Amino acid sequence: MKEDDLFASFACRFHHLGLACRSIDRETQSWISLGYRQEGSDFEDPIQGVRGRFLIGPGPRLELLMPSGPESPINGMIDRGVKLYHHAFETPSMNDLLAALGAAGCKLTVAPVPAVAFAGRRIAFFLMPNMNLIELIEAELSDGSR
Numbered sequence: 001m002k003e004d005d006l007f008a009s010f011a012c013r014f015h016h017l018g019l020a021c022r023s024i025d026r027e028t029q030s031w032i033s034l035g036y037r038q039e040g041s042d043f044e045d046p047i048q049g050v051r052g053r054f055l056i057g058p059g060p061r062l063e064l065l066m067p068s069g070p071e072s073p074i075n076g077m078i079d080r081g082v083k084l085y086h087h088a089f090e091t092p093s094m095n096d097l098l099a100a101l102g103a104a105g106c107k108l109t110v111a112p113v114p115a116v117a118f119a120g121r122r123i124a125f126f127l128m129p130n131m132n133l134i135e136l137i138e139a140e141l142s143d144g145s146r
Contacts, residue, residue, distance in 0.1 A: 006104060007089060010097040015137055016054065016061040018086035020077040024053045024064045031055050031062065044068055045116040052117055063088070063117070086125065088135035097136060098124060105129050112138070 006012075021027040028038065036057030044051045049072035055062040067074040077085050091097050094112060102108060110125035121138040128134060 006097065006100050007091075010091050010093045010100070011139075012089040012091045012097070012136075013139075014060070015088040015090050015135075016063045017084055018063045018065060018088060018135065019083055020074045020085050021064055021066050021083070022078060024051060024066050027064050027066075028053065028055065031057065031064075034058065036062065043116045047113050048073075048115065050074055054117075086133040086135050088137055090137045090139040092139040094122060094124065094136060094138045098126070101126055106134075109133070112136075 019027070024042065028036075034057065036055040036059075039054040039056045039061065042051065042053045046068070049068050050065045051068045052063055052065045055064065065074050067078075077083075098108065098112070106129065107127045108124065109127050110123070112122040112124040114120045115123040115137070118137055119140075121140060123138070124136045126134055126136070
């Protein structure tokens with residue numbers, strides 16, 4: 001299977017863009033001026049070391065993430081001046097897609113872990129050969145299971 005067929009083959013759908021920031025409150029104010037608004041409640045994920053907030057508006061859904069402590073991986077992004085740092089996609093076939101991505105030369109950077117932002121559904125991160133960071137989100141099945 002070719003790499004460019006993977007997301008279609010595994011029924012992936014775009015979910016959000018991840019943005020690193022020092023303060024989700026300050027960052028939100030800039031996006032509100034462009035017509036965005038908060039979607040749901042803020043969350044804190046101790047496994048990921050982040051505090052976050054989703055925004056929706058005239059463009060794609062945004063996930064604003066700030067470090068929740070000194071060991072947060074977000075600190076490194078901010079220190080390097082990286083703002084937009086990942087694209088996220090939902091998939092109903094997390095394990096199979098991860099195997100296919102590995103075979104296509106992508107590097108798993110965060111193995112599947114439960115995520116607070118998605119009610120315990122698993123997320124995983126991988127780095128594509130072109131250095132783009134992608135987050136996979138385990139889709140909730142129509143019966144509410146995973």
